Amino acid sequence: MKSTLNKTNDVNGTIVIELEKADYQEKVDKSLNQYRQRANIPGFRQGKVPKSLIQKLYGKAVLVDEINKIVSDEIGNFIRDNKLKVLGEPLPADNLDEEIDLEKEEVLKFSFDVALTPEFDLNLDKNVELTSYKIQLEPELFERQMDAYKQNYGTYVSVEEEAKDTDLLKGTLVEMDGDNEKENGQVIENAILMPSYIKDEETKNSFIGAKVGDSVVFNPRKAYDNNEAEIASLLQTTKENVADIHSDFRFDINEVTRYKEAEMNQELFDKVLGEGTATTEEEFRTKVEAELVKQFNPDVDHLFIHEARDIIVKMMEEVTFPDELLKRWLLAADEKRTAEEIEEDFPKILEDLKFQIAKQKIVEENEIKVEFTDIEALATEVARAQFAQYGMTNLPADVLQNYTKSLLEKEETVRSLFDRATENKLIDWLKENVTVIEKEITSKDFSELMSGHMHEHGEGEHAEEHTHDEEVVSDNITDTEEEADPTEKPTRKRKTSTQK
Template sequence: MNISLNKTDDVNGVITIEIEKADYQEKVEEALNRLRHQVNIPGFRQGKVPKGIIEKMYGKTVLADELSKILNDELFKYIRENNLPVLGEPLAVENEENKIDFEKDENFTFSFDIALSPEFELSLTHEDKLTYYHITLDEESLQDQINAYLNNYGTYEAVDEPALEDDLLKGTLTELENGEPKENGMVIENAVIMPLYVKDEETRKQLIGAKVGDKIVLNPKKAYDNNEAEIASLLQTTKDKIQDIDSDFSYEIKEITRYKKPEMNQEFFDKILGEGVVSSEEEFKLKVRDLLNTQFASPSDYLFIRDLRNLILDKMKDVQLPEEFLKRWLLESNKESTAESIENEFPKIIDDLKFSLAKDKIIKEHNIEVSHEDVEALGNEKAKAQFIQYGILNIREEFLGDYVKNMLSNEKTVNDLYQQTLNRKIIEGMKQTVDVEEKEITSKELSDMLEKEKEKEKEKEEEKGKEEASTGENRE
């Protein structure tokens, strides 16, 4: 067997594999002998079929299978042992020389096109400038979050005052007929109504300002605009049992309760953050801000990696890739793709590939490694950030541990965490390589910045569309 590489240019080559009869004969004989003992052929006992018949019936198929195995093993062994920086996968050369005649040939020659990663220098130095944004919660959003905690951790207390729209009214609903309690009609004790959620304005006005002991006549279907779920909830039944109910009801108010926000005191601080974590309102706000700021670690990393990508792509604009091979490989490896779709997406594909090659180079130059402990630590951080987003700042460690363990059982989640951890280590490496300005911005400033960038991108796309339309008209 002879294997050789002919580089047609810096990024393209052809691997040729010459296979002689001695390279495959023994394997073919072994495969035919196995078949001889396995197949059932009428007129012969199993295992006693003459070898010549087996060879005549299955010889070509077995030879093709064994050649395929040898080719696959030797091709990738050659690539591995010679450390060839292959892009994509080898593709069989499509020419007459690669055609096989199993009737006549005993020696075979196979050729495969390969694409090679280009050699390039990133030349990243402290002359290159990037910004790492430390994002903090703006004051308005911080106060909104604190208000949310105040709204969630308060209590309802009975009041002897006219009802407000967001008070809870509790009373007895009695089904009426001709203005009187209906015989054997529905009576619902402890029926709860909040005027704020009543759809009918006339009914809502009757409820707002009502006092304990007042009786109000209302029609549930009218009050809730035929919303089956809300009507069933009020009448304490199921949706299928309210279809034929269209009566008026008398509602006698037995109790009015009003939401009372908690005081900003130690009891409240302990409920939100855990016992003794803070002891004053100022400390509470600072701690809440710090915890909420953790959710901005990913956007900060994303912005830096995005800007690093743009810097690298600018430096690699003259780096040539095996584009024709890559288009062919993409078309052959993805049956859903078309030549047109690949052509449209190709500029982005090339940029993604260049950045991927650059990242591999950075990882190698900075000896970056990601351990399981690194992935687990980021998983723990992400889990905490998720609970914080849901308003849970005081999560028990044992519950958090179980949650993280469940996260790490998902392969896709682990891969995502691995890539994010890798990006963080790349960021740390880049902070030692290029000039990085550490800049603090608020979440509001971040939102404004991204909105402006989105507008600019939209303008570029519109301008590009006009240019393409103009070019098309000129061609016509």
């Protein structure tokens, strides 16, 4: 077997594979023998079918299959052994006018066009300026968060005062028959209601101002506007059981409880940040502000790397790419896309591809490595950030650990974390090697800036609707100097020109 690369130019080439009979005949014979052992043909015992019949029935199909396997493996081996960086995947050459005659030709030739990654330089030094935003929280936003903590960690306490509409009233519900308790009527111990949930204003007002020891007679159907779900909840039963209940009930108030906000004290500090993390209100407020600002970091980094992308793409403006071959590959890779659609989208695809290649170049040349410990740390950070969105900032260690573990059990999530960890290290490298212009901005203005950016670039909830071809191309950059990255997408099975 002989394989060669014929380069048309620096970014286009053709891999030619020449096979002689000796390269495949042994494998073909082995496969045919396996067919013979398994074949169940009328008139012959299993395993005793004549070789000539097996050859006649399966010979060509087995030959084609084995040659395809050999050629497919050889393409991958040739690319790896010669340290070629290939964009997309090799495609059967366009200049093959005739199908190969497997039975007559002594030497079989297979040609595959390959798109080669161009060589280029990136001058990323202190002459390059990138913006990094420093978020300043508006005082009202910060105070709202402080109020939210006090609300979230508050408790209900018993009061002797007159009831307010937002108080919880606890007591006993007794079914009435006129002015008397109904014989064999319902009695609900530990009944609870809140006046603010009562729909009928007259009934609601009869509870507001009531005290412990008072009794209020009311009709649940009137109070809750015949909503059987709410009536059933009050009477601690099911909707079906309240269908025929129209009686009045007396509510004997045994306790009035009022929600009391948490005080700004050590107990609140420990609940929000963890035990002993802050010991004074000033320290608590400082740490909370830092945590809130930290939640903007992913978006700050996103804008930073996007600005870097624009600069890098401009630097690569004159770099030649194998445009036509890439278009062919994109068309072959997605049967739903038309040539016209790919032609229209190609400028955007090429920009994204340039940036992907540039990132890979920076990572390789500067030996930027991502270890599994980096992925684990990022997974923990992601988990903590997700809980923080719901105000859960002080998670028990075992809860955070278990949630992080569940993230790392998903292959797709691990791949995403690997990409993020790589980009985070790339950002760190850029910040060390270019000039970073730090720009202060309020959280409100930054949110508006980010919203405008996402709208302009089609990101956010509709981002998935945009073409993913550039990701597919970049994911199939074959750099065989190292082992294949386990986070990469599996490549498609190549077809040789013997396949129809």
